[in-house]
Amino acid sequence: MYQRQAAARPGGLTAHFLGTSSLLLSDGATTLLCDGFVTRPGLMRVGLGRIAPDAGLVRAAIERLGVRSLDAVFCAHSHYDHALDAPVWCLQTGAVLVGSESTANIGRGLGLAETSLRVVGDGDTLDYGRFTLTFLDSVHSPGDRYPGVVTRPLVPPARTGAWKTGAAYSVLIEHPVGRILLHASANHRPGMLDGRRAEVVYLGIGGLGKQSREFVRRYWDEVVGAVGARRVVLVHWDDFFVGLDRPLRPLPYFADRFDVTMAMLLPLAQRDGVEVVLPVAWDATDPHGELD
Ligand SMILES: [Zn+2]
Numbered sequence: 001m002y003q004r005q006a007a008a009r010p011g012g013l014t015a016h017f018l019g020t021s022s023l024l025l026s027d028g029a030t031t032l033l034c035d036g037f038v039t040r041p042g043l044m045r046v047g048l049g050r051i052a053p054d055a056g057l058v059r060a061a062i063e064r065l066g067v068r069s070l071d072a073v074f075c076a077h078s079h080y081d082h083a084l085d086a087p088v089w090c091l092q093t094g095a096v097l098v099g100s101e102s103t104a105n106i107g108r109g110l111g112l113a114e115t116s117l118r119v120v121g122d123g124d125t126l127d128y129g130r131f132t133l134t135f136l137d138s139v140h141s142p143g144d145r146y147p148g149v150v151t152r153p154l155v156p157p158a159r160t161g162a163w164k165t166g167a168a169y170s171v172l173i174e175h176p177v178g179r180i181l182l183h184a185s186a187n188h189r190p191g192m193l194d195g196r197r198a199e200v201v202y203l204g205i206g207g208l209g210k211q212s213r214e215f216v217r218r219y220w221d222e223v224v225g226a227v228g229a230r231r232v233v234l235v236h237w238d239d240f241f242v243g244l245d246r247p248l249r250p251l252p253y254f255a256d257r258f259d260v261t262m263a264m265l266l267p268l269a270q271r272d273g274v275e276v277v278l279p280v281a282w283d284a285t286d287p288h289g290e291l292d
Contacts, residue, residue, distance in 0.1 A: 005233065005277050005279060005280075005283070005285035005286070005287070005289065006285060006286045006288075006289025006290040007283075007284065007285065007286065007289065008284040008285055008286045008289075009286050009289060011177070012177060012286040012287075012288060012289060013025060013026065013027055013175060013177050013178065013180075013286060013287055013288065014026050014027075014028075014284050014285070014286065015284075015285050015286070015287045016065055016282060016283065016284060016285070017233070017235070017279040017280070017281055017282075017283070017285070018035075018036065018037070018038060018061070018244060018281055018282070019037070019040070019238045019240060019244055019248055019281050020035060020037050020081050020082065020184075020235065020236050020238065020240050021034060021035055021076050021082060021182065021184035021185075021202065021204055021235045021236050022034060022035040022036050022037050022038070023035070023182065023202060023235070024036075024065055024067070025131075025173065025180070025287075027129065027130060027131070027175060027177065029129050029130070030071050030128050030129030030130065030131055031067060031069060031070050031071055032070075032071060032072050032073075032074070032128060032131060032133070032173070033070060033072070033073045033074075033086075033089055033095070034073075034074055034075075034076060034171070034182055034184070035073075035074075035075055035076060035081075035082045035083070035085075035086060035184075036058070036061070036073055036085050036086055036088075036089045037080075037081050037082060037083075037084055037085050037086075037240070038054075038057045038058055038060075038061045038085055038244055039051075039052075039053050039054040039057055039058075039084055039085050040081075040240050040241065040242065040243050040244060041241075042241050042242075043241040046080075046160050046241065047160075050156075050157035050158055050159055051080060051084065051156065051157060051158070051159075051160055052084075052156035052157040052158075053084050053085045053087075053088045053110070053156060054085075055088050055091075055092070057085075057244075058085055058088045058089055058092060059092060061244075062089070062092060062093065064282065065282075067093065069093065069094075070089060070090075070093035070094070070095040071095055071096070071128045071129065072095050072096045072097075072098050072118075072126070072128050072133075073086045073087075073089045073090050073095045073096070073097050073098065074097075074098035074099055074133065074135075074169075074171060075097075075098070075099040075100075075103045075106075075169075076168065076169055076171070076182070076184030076185060076204075077099075077100070077102075077103075077140060077165050077166055077167065077168040077169065077184070077185065078099065078100060078102035078103050078106060078149075078150055078163055078164060078165055078166035078167075079145075079146055079163050079164075079165060080160055080163035081240050082184065083099070083102075083103050083106045083163055084106075084156075084163065086099075086103070086106070086107070087106060087107040087109075087110040087112050088110065090107065090112055090116055091110065091111070091112065094116075095116075096116050096117070096118050097112055097116060097117050097118065098118045098120060098126065098133075098135075099118075099119070099120065099166070099167075099169070100119065100120070100149075100166035100167035100169075101119050101149065101150075101166065102149045102150035102164060102165070102166025102167070103119075103150075103166055104117045104119050105150040105151065105152060105153050105154055106150060106154045106163065108153035108154075109153040109154035109155040109156065110155075110156070120135040120169075121135070121137075121167075122135065122136060122137035123135070123136065130175055130176055131173060131174070131175050132173075132174045132175075133171055133172070133173055133174075134171070134172040134174070134196075135169045135170075135171055136169060136170045136171070136172065136192050136193070136196075137167060137168070137169065137189060137192065138168045138169060138170040138183070138185060138187065138188055138189055138192060139168060139185070139187040139188060139189050140165050140168045140185050140187060141185045141186040141187045141204070141206055141207045141208075142187060142207065142210075142211065142215075143207060143210075144165055145161075146160070146161045146162075146163060146164050146165060147164065147165050148164040148165065149164055149165070149166050150162070150163070150164050150166060168184075168185050168187075169184075170182070170183040170184075170188070170192065170193070170223075171183075172196055172198060173198075177288065178199050178200065178287065178288040179197060179198040179199055179200070180198055180199075180200045180201070180202065180287055181193070181196070181198040181200070181201045181202070181223070181227050181229070182201075182202045182235075183201055183202065183203055183204055183223050184202075184204040184235065184236060185204050185206070185236070186203075186204045186205055186206055186207055186208045186211075186219060186236070187219065188219060188222050188223050190222060191222075192222075193222065193223060193226040193227055194226065196226070196227050197227050197228055198227040198228075198229055199228075199229060199230050199231065199288055199291060200229060200230070200231045200232075200233065200287045200288060200291075201223065201224050201227060201229040201231070201232050201233070202232075202233045202235045203223065203224060203232045203233070203234055203235065204235050204236040205234050205235070205236060205237050205261050205265070206236035206237065206251075206256065207256055208256075208261040208264070208265070209256045209257030209258060209259075209260040209261040210256065210257065213264055216261070216264040216265065216268075217264075217268060220265065220268045220269075221268075224268075224269075224272070224274060225272065229274060230273075230274060230275065230291055231274065231275045231276075231277065231287075231288075231291060232269065232274055232275070232276050232277065233277045233279050233287070234276065234277065234278050234279070235279070237250055237251065237256075237258055237261070237278075238250065238251070238281075239251045239252060239255075244281055244282075247280075247281070248280070248281050275291075
């Protein structure tokens with residue numbers, strides 16, 4: 001397993017991982033963002049209080065990453081750890097917010113215009129520059145804490161549970177340079193990736209430490225194996241109650257079991273000859289770098 005990914009290089013895609021399943025992806029002309037969750041409120045506030053996006057943290061992230069333009073922000077699903085900040089990125093950059101009707105209602109609650117919202121369904125594709133995004137209905141990982149849909153514009157601050165799941169997507173990102181599957185939540189729908197290919201999977205592993213070996217094997221085979229990936233970048237493993245100004249660390253033991261997850265995943269990766277990467281936040285990396 002690798003701690004660091006290949007560095008970004010001219011002509012390749014550039015990816016910046018921002019914890020959870022937040023990922024900034026660019027080919028130099030077009031820039032896309034998944035989730036963009038940077039507020040990361042603390043455990044007490046999430047558990048007992050009300051939460052709201054921190055526009056200052058979004059602004060700081062935009063500056064630190066050197067984002068000059070942003071075409072689209074898409075949400076893997078509508079829980080707060082995916083969709084809390086997404087509309088703020090759109091407000092600050094003019095990007096379109098893409099996702100379920102629940103995600104659109106989160107955008108409306110923060111004042112995004114209808115023209116800046118794009119609701120997608122299973123199998124829908126959207127083109128941004130040389131990128132093609134395909135949204136595939138998936139299933140949230142077991143033990144969804146906030147199931148349901150957001151039926152009205154969500155105006156923060158609000159209780160954490162107001163950010164209900166909506167639809168959970170696996171997003172196939174195709175570009176002439178290479179293909180990426182961004183699969184944020186550790187579950188799947190059998191057959192959902194039939195006929196899809198991607199060299200790199202950003203694989204959500206949140207909660208896997210509490211699942212059976214059989215569940216993990218099927219998840220690996222039917223997501224990583226199905227698309228024929230050669231590299232897996234692990235996402236949604238970090239403790240998102242801690243700010244992004246500190247190094248990422250795994251979720252505490254009461255919430256998940258990172259070591260147990262690794263003990264189940266790594267033998268599968270070794271069996272299939274798939275490289276596994278534990279990404280570092282903020283680094284400029286090339287998802288497909290040094291693959292061949
Ligand atoms: Zn979730």
